[in-house]
Amino acid sequence: MDWLSGSGLIWIEGRFLGIEWHVWKLVGWVGNAVFFSRFLVQWYATERQRRVVVPQAFWWLSLVGSLILLSYAIQRRDSVFIAGQAFSWIPYLRNLWIHRKTKSSQRTCPSCDRINPAHYRYCPGCGSVQADPTGDGSVLSKGC
Ligand SMILES: [Zn+2]
Numbered sequence: 112m113d114w115l116s117g118s119g120l121i122w123i124e125g126r127f128l129g130i131e132w133h134v135w136k137l138v139g140w141v142g143n144a145v146f147f148s149r150f151l152v153q154w155y156a157t158e159r160q161r162r163v164v165v166p167q168a169f170w171w172l173s174l175v176g177s178l179i180l181l182s183y184a185i186q187r188r189d190s191v192f193i194a195g196q197a198f199s200w201i202p203y204l205r206n207l208w209i210h211r212k213t214k215s216s217q218r219t220c221p222s223c224d225r226i227n228p229a230h231y232r233y234c235p236g237c238g239s240v241q242a243d244p245t246g247d248g249s250v251l252s253k254g255c
Pocket residue numbers: 220221222223224225234235236237238239
């Protein structure tokens with residue numbers, strides 16, 4: 112273990128990884144970790160569904176990670192870093208809004224659990240009649 116501490120791989124000049132640690136440095140690394148974790152979430156979701164998927168969690172991690180990094184950049188007064196993070200939250204919020212709108216306009220098929228747009232009268236997965244979103248039978252009675 113002497114090679115870890117003695118050669119300066121872990122402890123360099125009395126500092127862990129040679130980094131001067133303080134609260135804001137920790138905030139910056141947490142921001143990096145949160146922002147990076149979005150890739151793992153997206154990768155996992157894609158592998159699980161065997162198609163390219165961008166889950167809602169990806170956008171939440173993007174938003175939170177970028178805001179943490181923006182606060183770090185402002186504290187450091189680094190104009191390049193601030194400019195890089197200052198507006199990135201806009202598409203993240205927009206994508207979260209779209210996710211919310213899309214999800215609220217979907218229905219789960221009671222027969223096969225497939226998620227379909229709410230306006231579908233029949234499930235493309237199993238062909239069963241979808242629940243009437245109006246509840247009064249007006250949509251189902253129209254047929255297709
Ligand atoms: Zn179905």
